[in-house]
Amino acid sequence: MGEVDFMLVNKLASSVGPVFNRSVDILKGMKMPHEGYNVIRNQFYSQVILSKIERTKANNREKVIAICEEDLYLPDEAYILGWSDHLSGTAVVSLYRMRQEFYGLPEDEKKIYPRLFKEAIHQLAHLFDLTECRNPKCVNYFSQMMLDIDNKSDRFCDICRRRLISAV
Numbered sequence: 001m002g003e004v005d006f007m008l009v010n011k012l013a014s015s016v017g018p019v020f021n022r023s024v025d026i027l028k029g030m031k032m033p034h035e036g037y038n039v040i041r042n043q044f045y046s047q048v049i050l051s052k053i054e055r056t057k058a059n060n061r062e063k064v065i066a067i068c069e070e071d072l073y074l075p076d077e078a079y080i081l082g083w084s085d086h087l088s089g090t091a092v093v094s095l096y097r098m099r100q101e102f103y104g105l106p107e108d109e110k111k112i113y114p115r116l117f118k119e120a121i122h123q124l125a126h127l128f129d130l131t132e133c134r135n136p137k138c139v140n141y142f143s144q145m146m147l148d149i150d151n152k153s154d155r156f157c158d159i160c161r162r163r164l165i166s167a168v
Helices: 006-020 046-054 109-127 146-151 158-167
Strands: 043-045 064-068 072-074 077-080 082-085 090-094
Touching: 006 064, 006 109, 043 046, 046 064, 046 072, 046 082, 046 090, 064 109, 072 082, 082 109, 090 109, 109 146
Parallel strands: 043 072, 064 090
Antiparallel strands: 072 077, 082 090
């Protein structure tokens, strides 16, 4: 959604398919929904984005994840890195706070893709009805800070892997 590096999206699409044993299609890009923008917070309300991408689904079994560069929020959260809705089969991940520049650090492109991959896998796991893992090394561990994402693995722990196999 919005202006996102196609190479990142393409790399992500080719990597997440095998994790979930699914084929992945890249849909035509969409503009960020202006009705989801909160002027006071200078952020986009993630639920509005999920509602918009839900309309792109061909059927109820399909899962759709959007990647964006904008800062996202939920009413009870100052910000979120990603959000998913199991019932609608939709998720969104933001690169906004994954970039080193957000924290006043020099740009480091090598950190962006691993962070995106891990957060996308985590959000997609929710779409397959997996709950968050308590193991801080599991990719399905809830990460609010970049340090959490950087420190966790890009793979599911044994427990989550078994749950995913049952769900898929």
